[in-house]
Amino acid sequence: MKKYQEMSREELVAEKEALEAEYQKIKEQGLALDMSRGKPAADQLDLSLPMMDVLNSKSNFKSENGMDLRNYGCLDGIPEAKRLVAGMIGCKPENVIIYGNSSLNVMYDQIARAMYDGICGNEPWCKQGKVKFLCPVPGYDRHFAITEHFGIEMIPIEMHADGPDMDAVESYVNNDPLVKGIWCVPKYSNPQGVVYSDEVVRRFAALKPAAKDFRIFWDNAYAVHHLYKDNQAQILEILSECEKAGNPDIVLEFCSTSKVTFPGSGIAALAASEANLADIRSQLTFQTIGYDKLNQMRHVAYFHDIDGLNAHMEKQAELIRPKFEMLNELLTKEIAPRGIGTWVNPLGGYFICFESLEGCAKEIVAKCKDAGVTMTGAGAPFPYGSDPKDNVIRIAPTFPSLENLAKAAEVFVVVVRLVSVNKLLEK
C-alpha cells in the first residue's frame, strides 16, 4: 500500500474518484451511528445490576461510625466510602471527601469557590484580575467549558507522550501569579490515553508557583479503567508526592464511579491535604447538609473494597477491549500505511485520539456526519473549541455495539482517505 504523499497526481485523482463513489454508496445506506459519546454501553451497565440488590428494606442502615444512613448528617462522606475511593486513587481515606453523583459538579464548585470565596483565605480569584488556567491539549472539553464559563483565560500546553510539556508548565506556573490552575487527566488522558510518567508527576509536585492559591486540578477520572489485565499503567500518587516535595496543598484530586457503576448514579469524590479539606468543608456547610449516604453505602456493599472494584473493572475491560482492538487494527491496516493519520493505542480510558493530516479534522467530522456517523466535534478537545492544526478527532468506541462500531469505523476510514486525498490535491 502506497503512502498518499508518495502518489502522483493521477494516482490521487483515481483514488479520489474511487473513494467518492464509495462515499456515495455509504450515504445511500442512511446510517445512524455514533462514535462521539464517552458513555458505557448497556452491557457494561448490566455488570453493575447486582448493585441494585445489595441494599434493601432488610439491610442494616448504620455506618460503622454509628450514623443512621437514612437520616440527615455526615457532610463529607461515610468512612466506608472514603476507604473505597482512597483505594481507587491510592491516597489515604482521611484525605477524601465524598460528594454527590458527579465529579464534574465537584470541579465546577471548586472553581466557583476559588473565584468568589478564594482558596484557603486568599483573595478570590475574581478580584485578582484576569486569572489563567493551563490546559494541556488535546484535553477534556467539559473542563475547558467550566473555565471558559467563569471567564478564566485558557493557555494551551502541548501534551507529550509522558504528560504535559513540563518546561512550559514550570515556566508559566513559577513565574506568573495570575496562573491559578492546570487541568490534568493524569492516567489514560481524555482523549489521548496518555499516562503521566513518574518524572512528570514529580515535576508537578515540585512546582514553585508564583501564586499561593495555584492548584493542580488532578482529574483522575480513569484511575481504574484499564483495558488489559497484564499491562496496566500506574502513576505516582500525587498527594504524597506533593507532600514529599513540601507542597502538600498544591493539588486537588477528583474521581468518581461514573464509569465504574452507573453514570449519574455513582459517587464522586475530592482528595486533598487537610488544609484544603478544612477550607472546603467550611464552605460546604453553607451549601448542603450532606450527600447521599445510601448510595455511598450501596457502592461499598457491592464492591467491599478496591479488589472487588478492580475485579468488576476487569469484566468491563473484557467488553470494551475488543472495540478498541478492532479500531486499532482497522486504522493500522487502512490508515497508517497510507500515511494519513496517527494515534496512540491506549492501555485504558475511554478514547482514541486520531490525528489526521493538518487541516482535515473539521472536514472529516462533517463528512462523517453527512454519511450518518456522529463524531465528537472537531476542536472540542481544545480551549475555545479551537484546534490550531485542525487535525485532532476524538473517537469514543465504548457506547456502540461492536457491530455498529465496526460499521462506523469503516465509514470513518473511507472519509479520512477521501478528505486526505482532497487535501493533498489542493496543493
Next chain:
Amino acid sequence: MKKYQEMSREELVAEKEALEAEYQKIKEQGLALDMSRGKPAADQLDLSLPMMDVLNSKSNFKSENGMDLRNYGCLDGIPEAKRLVAGMIGCKPENVIIYGNSSLNVMYDQIARAMYDGICGNEPWCKQGKVKFLCPVPGYDRHFAITEHFGIEMIPIEMHADGPDMDAVESYVNNDPLVKGIWCVPKYSNPQGVVYSDEVVRRFAALKPAAKDFRIFWDNAYAVHHLYKDNQAQILEILSECEKAGNPDIVLEFCSTSKVTFPGSGIAALAASEANLADIRSQLTFQTIGYDKLNQMRHVAYFHDIDGLNAHMEKQAELIRPKFEMLNELLTKEIAPRGIGTWVNPLGGYFICFESLEGCAKEIVAKCKDAGVTMTGAGAPFPYGSDPKDNVIRIAPTFPSLENLAKAAEVFVVVVRLVSVNKLLEK
C-alpha cells in the same frame, strides 16, 4: 394557677426557690436529650424502607422517554419525577427541574448564580452594589446562613398570623432596586408553622419590584407535611398566581422529599417559569451532566403519584402528631396559665415556635443545656443570629422518642418557669 406577673415578690421568691430545687434535681439525673433537630425519627424512616426494594437488578431501567436511567444524560430530571413533584406543590410538570439530594443545595446554587452570573441576562448581583434580601422572622437559619455567606444584607420582616407583613414587603420590594429577594416558607413555616393566606400569596404575586431581577425564594419545604388528616392547610399555587398577576418570572419555588423519604437520599426540585428554567438550564449544563435518575425513579416507583405520597405522609403524621400534641398539652397546662410564654399550635411542619418573656430565650436555652437538654440556639431563627427581643425558641419535637420528648419537655417547662421568675424578680 396564678400568672407570674400577678404574683407578689414573696410569691415569686418562693416559686424561685422551689424551682431551683427542682432544677438541681433534674441536673443530677445527667440527662442527654435533644429537642433541637428538625429530623425525622427512626420510626418515620422505617416507613420508607419498602422504597429500597422497588428498584432491583430485575427492574426495567427505561424512562417513559426511552432514556436508559443507568447512563449519562437528562439534565433536568425524568418526566415521571417531574410529575410526582408537580403533584406535591400543585404546579405543572413542565415547570419543574429535578436536582440532586438537597433543596438547600439548589437554593445555594441559585443565589450563587444570581450573584455571579446574573438572573435572566441581568447584571450579576455582585456588580450592583450591596444587594439585600428580606427575611421574614423568625425563619430558617440555613436560609439566612446562605445569604450571609454571600454578603447579602438581610432585612428582617415581621411575621403575622397569615404570613409576612406585606405592607413592609411591598414597601421594600416596590421601591428599592437593591432588594433582590425574600425567603419564604409559605406553608407550615419554619419555625412558626404559619400558613400564608390567599391574600398574602396574591399580594406576593402582584408585587411590582423595583429590580427586574428580584425573585421570591418560595421554599415549599412542608408542602405535604400535615399533622392532621381532616385539617390540612392549603395555600394558593404561587406560579399560576404570579402568571395571572402578569409576573410569571418573579418566583423560584423549591421543594424536596427530604422529610418524605430519606433525608440526604431524597430528590430536590425547583419550579419556575419557562424563562427562568431556560436561564437555569443554560448554566446547569456547565455544572453537571445530570442528577441521579435511578433515585428519581426509585421515588416514582414507590409512590406512583401524589396520592401514594400523601398516604405515606399520613402514616408519618400518625407518628409525629402525638409528639406535637403532648407538647401542646404540657405548654397549655404549665406555661399558658402562668403567662410566661406563647406559641401557635401548628397544623403541620416540623416545629413549635415558643415565645418566652422578653430577654429570656438565651438563658432558657443555656439552662436547658446545663440540665442535659439541647435546644436550637436562641437567635438562630434570625438573620445574624440576632433575636431583638431575645424571646424566640424553636422546638423540634420529631426526632426524639415520645418518651424522651416528654422528659425533655418537662425539663423545658421547669427551666422556662425558673428563668421567667428570675426575669420578673429583676424588675
